[in-house]
Amino acid sequence: MFSKACEYGIKAAIFIAVNSSENNRVSPKEISEEIDSPQAFTAKILQALVKNNVIKSVRGAYGGFEIDKDKIATIKLAQIVYAIDGDGIYNGCGLGLHTCNENHPCPVHDKFKVVREELRDMLENTTLDQLASDIKSGVSFLKI
Amino acid sequence: MFSKACEYGIKAAIFIAVNSSENNRVSPKEISEEIDSPQAFTAKILQALVKNNVIKSVRGAYGGFEIDKDKIATIKLAQIVYAIDGDGIYNGCGLGLHTCNENHPCPVHDKFKVVREELRDMLENTTLDQLASDIKSGVSFLKI
């Protein structure tokens, strides 16, 4: 469904959100340990999230990654997926036609569209703070 | 969402269904032309569908691929996806945890499960003859 990069990106963002809510800046090392991902690869994905203004990086000693506390509740899963995997999952044709087009639909268009839009709604209505709070309360998990 | 292989497999199966309903056997060459896919790669995918009893192959002169006419209405999209991409899309965790587990859920488990099950229902309730009939009537398209 999502690329590995996107999976790592989502989990990393949640972990950063959890820590930022406690005024704690985190490093790629901590992140990759907590979400069980390759460190250098994860660092690259973090850079993409920084460029897309999903997270903030602070360079130099005592630096790390963080998210403005008051921004955590406004960041949607959709932004993360878009930053890393692009918009193919929303707009692309399920059977790989060049474009998904109502007027030139592939055989599964009508049925696929429903699923795709449910996925989009889900991603656009899920914020980082919702996901972070379940991690904090031990209801959900970032690895294993 | 689906792999390229799976996209080709679905489109190929639909094209074969269309032709078999008219007692017409087709070759990988015709198939790949009609669904706009690489021929040799498509042939490999057809072999997988044959092994999984989705389609039938007839070797030698005047051979080709076909589907038993009375079987076309019983073949579900789910069987094709399963034969090529496996069951990851149904059972796998959206964030890549080793297994999707109610008792050890990832942060998006509850929300992702809904989308995943809608996708599964769609695939399990869509048969080849439904898709083939839209192609025959010119309502849907296999390429461009």
Next chain:
DNA sequence: TTTATTTCGGATAAATTTATCCTATTTATA
């Protein structure tokens, strides 16, 4: 039985995604 046709299957190559490594740049503190 020979020939032409066609799928099967293994080997290989190209492209993309995933992953690692190393150096440059930035920054807080001593």
Next chain:
DNA sequence: TATAAATAGGATAAATTTATCCGAAATAAA
């Protein structure tokens, strides 16, 4: 200002997916 710590970013490698090639096996028809 010097030093240590940390992200940025380019180069490269490994793994996976996508794609191609070619000979073997099967089959219908001449």
